[in-house]
Amino acid sequence: MIALAIDIGGTKLAAALVDSALQIIARREIPTPASQTPDALEAALRELVMPLSLRAQHFAVASTGIIQNGVLTSINPSNLGGLSHFPLVDCLSALTGLPGVALNDAQAAALAEYQQMPPAIRDMVFITVSTGVGGGVIHDGQLVTGSGGLAGHCGHTLADPNGPRCGCGRTGCVEAIASGRGIAAAAQGELAGLDAKAIFAHAARGNAQAVALIARSARTLARLIADLKALTDCQRVVMGGSIGLADGYLPQVQHYLAQEPSAYQTELCSARHQSNAGLLGAALWAQGHLQ
Ligand SMILES: [Zn+2]
Incomplete structure (x- = not known):
C-alpha cells in the first residue's frame, strides 16, 4: 500500500508517497498560499497532490489546527488564517478520488517519534x-x-x-x-x-x-x-x-x-524526523485507521 501523505503548515505544504515500510519514495513542497482562503488552499492542494495521487491507494493528512471528523479549524487564526471550518478530508477525496484520514500535525509527529x-x-x-x-x-x-x-x-x-x-x-x-x-x-x-x-x-x-x-x-x-x-x-x-x-x-x-x-x-x-515527522505520522495513522 502506498499512502499519499500531506502536511499542511503555516508556511509550506508538503506531500509525499510513503510505502507501508514508511519509506518516502517521492516528495514535493510548495508555499502555503498567502491569501489562506478555502479556495486558495484547495487550489494549492490540487497543484501539490495531482502529480503524486495516481500512484497512491489512500491519502493521509497532517495539518496545523484542530482536526475533528476530517474538518480543519484553525485554533490560532494567525497560524492559518481564514480557515474556520475547512472540510479537509472531503476536499482531498474529491481531488484524488481516494479514501483518507486527517489528524493534527503535532499529533502526527508524536506518532512518528513514538514509533522508534x-x-x-x-x-x-x-x-x-x-x-x-x-x-x-x-x-x-x-x-x-x-x-x-x-x-x-x-x-x-x-x-x-x-x-x-x-x-x-x-x-x-x-x-x-x-x-x-x-x-x-x-x-x-x-x-x-x-x-x-x-x-x-x-x-x-x-x-x-x-x-x-x-x-x-x-x-x-x-x-x-x-x-x-x-x-x-x-x-x-x-x-x-x-x-x-x-x-x-x-x-x-x-x-x-x-x-x-x-x-x-x-x-x-x-x-529524529524533523521536517518529515507530519508526513510519516499521518501515513502511520492511516495504516491503523483506514482498514
Ligand atoms: Zn493560545
Whole structure:
C-alpha cells in the first residue's frame, strides 16, 4: 500500500508517497498560499497532490489546527488564517478520488517519534516549538486525539496570566511567550522587528537581550514540561520544531527543568524526523485507521 501523505503548515505544504515500510519514495513542497482562503488552499492542494495521487491507494493528512471528523479549524487564526471550518478530508477525496484520514500535525509527529521508542516507553509527549508551540500525547502506547481533536495542544496552556495576548484568544499562553513569534514580539530596541532566527544569531554572538529572550522561552518550556509530567506521567518528552532543535536550546530547557522538584523531571530528547515527522505520522495513522 502506498499512502499519499500531506502536511499542511503555516508556511509550506508538503506531500509525499510513503510505502507501508514508511519509506518516502517521492516528495514535493510548495508555499502555503498567502491569501489562506478555502479556495486558495484547495487550489494549492490540487497543484501539490495531482502529480503524486495516481500512484497512491489512500491519502493521509497532517495539518496545523484542530482536526475533528476530517474538518480543519484553525485554533490560532494567525497560524492559518481564514480557515474556520475547512472540510479537509472531503476536499482531498474529491481531488484524488481516494479514501483518507486527517489528524493534527503535532499529533502526527508524536506518532512518528513514538514509533522508534523502545517498548518500555508507554507514555510520551512530543512538543514542537517553532512559529507556534504544539504537542501530541502518547498514553499507554496510543496517541490521544480527544473527542474533539484538541488533545495535546499544550502551546495554549497558561504560562503567565499577566503575559501577552495569544492569537487563540487567551492571555499568556505558552505559545505567546515561548514560540518564535512570541520571542520576536517581545524584542525591543536594537532587536525590535527581527525574527526568531535573527534573535538566535544575536544570542550566539552574546547579545544580552537576545540571550534573555531565549532563556525566557526555554524557562517557559521547562515549566510546561513539568506540568505535562504531572498531568500524564510521561516517561520521555521529545522536542522538535525549528526552535526546539536550535543549537543550545534543549540544554537550556534541561537546565530549567532540573530546578523543578524531582517528581516533575522527565527524560528530554530531540526529535529524529524533523521536517518529515507530519508526513510519516499521518501515513502511520492511516495504516491503523483506514482498514
Ligand atoms: Zn493560545
